[in-house]
Amino acid sequence: MSELRELYQEVIIDHGRHPRNFGKLDHAHYHQEGFNPLCGDKIILHVCEKEGLVTDLKFEGHGCAISMASASLMTEYLKGKSKAEIQELFNLFHQWMMGAEGQQDKLGKLAALGGVREFPTRIKCATLAWHTLKAALKGETQRVSTERDTT
Numbered sequence: 001m002s003e004l005r006e007l008y009q010e011v012i013i014d015h016g017r018h019p020r021n022f023g024k025l026d027h028a029h030y031h032q033e034g035f036n037p038l039c040g041d042k043i044i045l046h047v048c049e050k051e052g053l054v055t056d057l058k059f060e061g062h063g064c065a066i067s068m069a070s071a072s073l074m075t076e077y078l079k080g081k082s083k084a085e086i087q088e089l090f091n092l093f094h095q096w097m098m099g100a101e102g103q104q105d106k107l108g109k110l111a112a113l114g115g116v117r118e119f120p121t122r123i124k125c126a127t128l129a130w131h132t133l134k135a136a137l138k139g140e141t142q143r144v145s146t147e148r149d150t151t
């Protein structure tokens, strides 16, 4: 029970129910779809870029509280950052999700997702938005899937 409480921290519940930056961005440079077949999470990211900075990003879609909260926290945290910074944070976040220690300080509010680390099957819910963003910034057009075998 305490583990579950840790997984669904207040921040996650809040962002899961009321996602920030939720919606369309018609003038966005990148539109990228991501899918996590293990859980059924689906997001579409819209990203605006100007001179190497991500000036705005929004997402649409549906999925579990973890996937929605993660996308919400990510969009909030990364707005205004450079592509290089985002790449670095992607690596940090990913390593941290996979069990690395000492990264929390640099992850700000994203650290609220720490409870997910204890639940390996949910890690893909938390990293879906990040994988989708990474593909978007590379200009990929194919749908991103957390599983190699896309359905």
Ligand code: ZN
Pocket (backbone or CB within 6 Å): 036, 039, 040, 041, 063, 064, 065, 066, 067, 124, 125
């Ligand atoms: Zn999920």
